[in-house]
Amino acid sequence: MKPVKKLLTFKVWAEDPSASMVNMLRSIFDQFDGHLQIQLWDGQRVNLGMQAPPVNGSPFVLIFHTSAILESFLKRKDPLTFAESYFKCEMDIEGDLAALLALREQFNRLHFDWRLKGRALIDQLIKQVRQPISFRPFQLTHLATAKAVLTHSRNESKRSIQFHYDVSNEFYALWLDPRMVYSCAYFLTETQDLASAQTAKLDLICRKLQLTRGDAFLDVGCGWGALILHAARYYGVKAHGVTLSSQQYDYAQQQIRKAGLVGRVSVELQDYRDIPGEAQYNKIASVGMFEHVGIKNLAAYFQTIRHLLTSDGLFLNHGITSDTKGWPNNLGHTFVNRYVFPDGQLETISHIQTLMELAEFEIIDVQSMRRHYVLTLKNWISQLVNQHEHALKHVSEATFRIWLSYMTASRLSFENGHLGLYQILVGHRASDHMKQPLTRDYMSVKSPTRPAILQF
Incomplete structure (x- = not known):
């Protein structure tokens, strides 16, 4: 500083x-x-x-x-x-x-x-x-702390998401990639730039879900809309996203209109528990969202996803895990819940898979992306530090320091293995219609360049 x-x-x-x-x-x-x-x-x-x-x-x-x-x-x-x-x-x-x-x-x-x-x-x-x-002077700055989350109710979840994500779109734009992707990127090399690595991650998700023209695609916790826009533009799906952040919702709506995708891409300000219908989507993704659900609600969360997914559909869950079961009370967890993610709770990868199987999902593929998150965080931290002066036009010095501390501590936790990042691909168990390829070759992203835009 x-x-x-x-x-x-x-x-x-x-x-x-x-x-x-x-x-x-x-x-x-x-x-x-x-x-x-x-x-x-x-x-x-x-x-x-x-x-x-x-x-x-x-x-x-x-x-x-x-x-x-x-x-x-x-x-x-x-x-x-x-x-x-x-x-x-x-x-x-x-x-x-x-x-x-x-x-x-x-x-x-x-x-x-x-x-x-x-x-x-x-x-x-x-x-x-x-x-x-004589004392050296200091500049007192406002410090916002979150209200405690007890049950992860709808009101608590909305308040918590807005506490973190509604800080300022302009603040996030200073250190995220141009499409505002706020989740782990996918690096083909350690020197790859962040923007193309995020494009590769979006493409990886679309390939794993085998998105094709006409698919009904749902993104649970769609953020600023990068994935639904990518899926519609390059894979021809009809995409729908939900978020609890009003600033993300407004931004996504603007991007949909700007891309000329009104009618093929939609976004709603909605809790995942209130998404209507049964078997409405044959492809569903959740990227960096289930960390907000609450450990006690994870079983119900996976059941909700299963209820929305067609019998031959695929679901990809991309999220952070912990090496410790149950989110015990410790200094790091208190820090996260008090200053960063009020509703954040992490579980072990083994327990997550158990809950998925109890929801009668068949686990098709699991990929660790822990190293990729280290590289992602290094990029975010570097850009945030470089944009310090500009950041203070949108947030307080306290907010800047909290985000810098949080991301630096997270980078260390991914480096030492206390945190993990997994993409888990699942489908309905024993589905007669789920004919998966025999190999993983179809998932490969061999180039950071974007696929060709589909013509309609």
């Missing part, structure tokens, strides 16, 4: 507050299995944690602009206090954000047992009026 150049002076009186604060910091981090370097408001740098400082120096420094960070931490007993201080610009990170986030689970081990002593120290500092101290 760019440092604030102008210096202000806040009159805070104490005899030797820095020494007392250093003692408190050492107590807080005495069980932290790693190394941190913190710079206090007076410029003093402190090494913390159980490990010695790296020989080549710390890859990052936490810069505290105010003692209020520690006071808030002591009061709330919440490790995410430090994250909030960063979002609100009370603290800056100098250096490698990824190196800091790689230690994120260690923040669960911060030491709280001495909190009464810490409060006493702060009270003592307030009483010891001696001389003024």
Whole structure:
């Protein structure tokens, strides 16, 4: 983050507050299995944690602009206090954000047992009026946190989707590809550009579903409409998408009119549970949506999809999974639900497949795309950082920092295997009409170029 150049002076009186604060910091981090370097408001740098400082120096420094960070931490007993201080610009990170986030689970081990002593120290500092101290300034910025999601009801789901996706279309356009695809791309090489990799992903989904002219295609959670537009333009399907984001809905409608596909492509502001009809679609996709359903609702979600799918139809589910069953309470999950995805919950790939089979789906194909998400996130992060100044015209500094932190932490989780990304292709079990090719050759995307546009 760019440092604030102008210096202000806040009159805070104490005899030797820095020494007392250093003692408190050492107590807080005495069980932290790693190394941190913190710079206090007076410029003093402190090494913390159980490990010695790296020989080549710390890859990052936490810069505290105010003692209020520690006071808030002591009061709330919440490790995410430090994250909030960063979002609100009370603290800056100098250096490698990824190196800091790689230690994120260690923040669960911060030491709280001495909190009464810490409060006493702060009270003592307030009483010891001696001389003024100059603080580096910080810019307070609004921090939006999400309401808790309890049951993933229709109202909760709508509120949660709008919390994340209705931030600003202009903000997302700064770092997504030109067609606003907000899901894992499909890279044919590690150096491929993001736009063509997203085109390859859309084409991969269409090939797996064997889309052909006249198919009735449904995209559950269609985002800004890239897949339904691609499927109609290049494969001749009649496509319908649903979303709970009003900004995505408005954007998709504009793109449909711009492409001249009114009558062949439609989008609706609708919950997946309210999609009418039975056996209405012979091809269905859900891309990056089932993470919002809620683990307890996944069985009903797959039953809903099955109800909408024709007996000879195909369904492709593209989504993120976890290496831990049941979305347990931990620091990372709390962060995601509080600041990013209020309704987000992930399950293991094995449990997802079990639920699909219990819904009487036959699993036809499973493909891991974890490496592809690492490359996707690297592209998004790079573009977001490069567009920092432009982003602040559409969102607050807090929102920018939250998205940067979230995507950086996600990249690390995909790299170490804690998160996965799978495309699962299924159909009705024992369907007499489901004649799948004998090999996977038909799925291959051999070129990043788009297929020819169909003429009507």
